[in-house]
Amino acid sequence: MKLKIHSVTKRYQGGRKTAIDQFTAELTPGIYGLLGPNGAGKSTLMNLITDQIQPDEGEILYGGKNISKLGKSFRSILGYMPQQQRLYEDFTGRRFLWYIASLKGMRSSLAKERIQLLLNTVNLEDDADKKLGAYSGGMKQRILIAQALLNDPQLLILDEPTAGLDPKERIRIRNFISTIAADKIVLIATHVVPDIEFISKEIILLKQGRLVLKDEPHRIVAGLQDKVYEYLLSEQELIQIQSQYRVSQITRGTEGIWTRIIHDEPLKDRLSRKVEPNLEDVYLYHFE
Ligand SMILES: Nc1ncnc2c1ncn2[C@@H]1O[C@H](COP(=O)(O)OP(=O)(O)OP(=O)(O)O)[C@@H](O)[C@H]1O
Numbered sequence: 137m138k139l140k141i142h143s144v145t146k147r148y149q150g151g152r153k154t155a156i157d158q159f160t161a162e163l164t165p166g167i168y169g170l171l172g173p174n175g176a177g178k179s180t181l182m183n184l185i186t187d188q189i190q191p192d193e194g195e196i197l198y199g200g201k202n203i204s205k206l207g208k209s210f211r212s213i214l215g216y217m218p219q220q221q222r223l224y225e226d227f228t229g230r231r232f233l234w235y236i237a238s239l240k241g242m243r244s245s246l247a248k249e250r251i252q253l254l255l256n257t258v259n260l261e262d263d264a265d266k267k268l269g270a271y272s273g274g275m276k277q278r279i280l281i282a283q284a285l286l287n288d289p290q291l292l293i294l295d296e297p298t299a300g301l302d303p304k305e306r307i308r309i310r311n312f313i314s315t316i317a318a319d320k321i322v323l324i325a326t327h328v329v330p331d332i333e334f335i336s337k338e339i340i341l342l343k344q345g346r347l348v349l350k351d352e353p354h355r356i357v358a359g360l361q362d363k364v365y366e367y368l369l370s371e372q373e374l375i376q377i378q379s380q381y382r383v384s385q386i387t388r389g390t391e392g393i394w395t396r397i398i399h400d401e402p403l404k405d406r407l408s409r410k411v412e413p414n415l416e417d418v419y420l421y422h423f424e
Pocket residue numbers: 148149153154155172173174175176177178179180181327
């Protein structure tokens with residue numbers, strides 16, 4: 137099944153603020169990393185795709201049908217993990233999943249089976265009967281992912297699934313998402329590049345509500361070939377360069393400061409070495 141987002145525009149403030157601007161994309165099973173700075177429109181796009189808000193222009197089709205007309209049958213194939221909000225702190229993890237399963241209208245025999253399976257998958261079996269108020273940030277993220285997966289969705293939307301997590305939890309969540317994504321369309325919004333760099337089939341760059349790029353990570357990165365260099369600079373030169381160029385990394389060594397710069401025209405008359413671009417460089421190139 138395909139999700140087609142066709143020329144979608146969403147405005148707020150009585151039309152004065154355009155949050156999503158003529159956005160068109162087609163998504164098929166696999167992981168899509170949605171990257172953009174604060175305010176780029178990521179949450180708005182996710183709210184549109186999950187049919188919580190409706191576009192002012194354009195349409196979103198799943199399997200060729202407008203999602204706002206699919207109603208219940210669209211919800212049955214949809215899993216959504218919102219940004220972490222206040223959870224029901226007095227609920228236990230297990231009770232929370234039962235609660236969501238009942239909101240999703242799941243039969244209790246199926247709910248029981250799925251809850252057991254998912255508690256296992258997100259590694260919360262031993263903590264399932266503790267209150268959510270006592271969960272760590274990572275445990276809360278994992279129970280939120282579990283609730284999104286209750287109905288074994290074909291379309292899974294994750295809004296900043298690793299926000300506020302320590303590196304170990306981030307890696308765990310990232311690996312977990314990549315294992316469950318085989319046959320689903322998974323859209324992950326984030327501004328943390330390493331979270332999606334290696335697990336995404338495609339990266340979508342969003343800037344001020346507009347689609348900047350949508351392509352496989354290695355092709356997006358290849359677009360910066362010959363634009364990323366490291367220069368050996370002094371402290372004084374570094375201060376000057378930082379105010380003029382996109383600096384993505386600074387490495388201090390005995391011989392000076394190797395400064396990674398992304399630019400269209402290489403600097404002249406300086407000791408330099410060409411380096412392989414990465415997705416973080418792409419992010420800086422488009423968003424700095
Ligand atoms: N309900 C609303 N009313 C008015 N403006 C809104 C509303 N929701 C979002 N906006 C504006 O629309 C733009 C896009 O916001 P959105 O929350 O979709 O971006 P985002 O990429 O998810 O940002 P973040 O990474 O900070 O969550 C922003 O300028 C925001 O201020």
